[in-house]
Amino acid sequence: DQQVKQNSPSLSVQEGRISILNCDYTNSMFDYFLWYKKYPAEGPTFLISISSIKDKNEDGRFTVFLNKSAKHLSLHIVPSQPGDSAVYFCAASVGDGNKLVFGAGTILRVKS
C-alpha cells in the first residue's frame, strides 16, 4: 500500500529549463511534506518542505506546490543545473511529524 507515489521513475531536462517533479499521496491525514535529494553513495539530503496550511513554499531555485484537494505536490527547479542531477524523494508525515513515508524517487538528469 503505497501512500506516497512518484509515478515518474526518471526525468530528463535541458540545463536552464524548468524541472517539475511530481508526487501524489493517498493519506489525507498527512500534514507535512518534504523533498529530499540523493546523490549516489550518499544519504538523502533535505531540500525543502511545506506544511499543509500552505500551498506554496519557495527557497531560491526550488519551489514546492501543494494541492490538498488533489492530494498532489510538485517540486519546481528553475533554472535547472547539471548539479541538480540526482534522485529526488518526496516524503510525508502525519500526527507527530516524526514518521516519514517516502515515495520511490525520481531520477533527474539535467543535460548541459
Next chain:
Amino acid sequence: DAGVIQSPRHEVTEMGQEVTLRCKPISGHNSLFWYRQTMMRGLELLIYFNNNVPIDDSGMPEDRFSAKMPNASFSTLKIQPSEPRDSAVYFCASSLIANLAGQPQHFGDGTRLSIL
C-alpha cells in the same frame, strides 16, 4: 558541524553471520531513525527512537532484526542470523522531536550490506 555518522560504510559477510550496523546521530538531536533502501521497496522505515526509547518498530521485518539506543549519541542495528535477502543499503537519520510540525531528518551516508 558533524552530520550523522554511520559505520561501516560497506559490509560483506556470509549468510548466517551476525551483522552490526552503527550510528552516531547529530549532537542535540533526540529522534533517531533506521531505514532500509532496496530496489524493490524503496526507502522504508524500520524503527525510530525518541529520547533513546523505541517508539515504532513496526517496520522491522522479523525477529532477526533488533535495534538499540543505549544513549543519546549511539545506536546499533543488528541482524542475527543474516540472510542474502537482507542485502540493502541501511540508513540512519536523526532529527529534533517534532511537536506541531515535522522536522527534517538528517541522513548518514548509509551502510551498504551484502550477504553472500
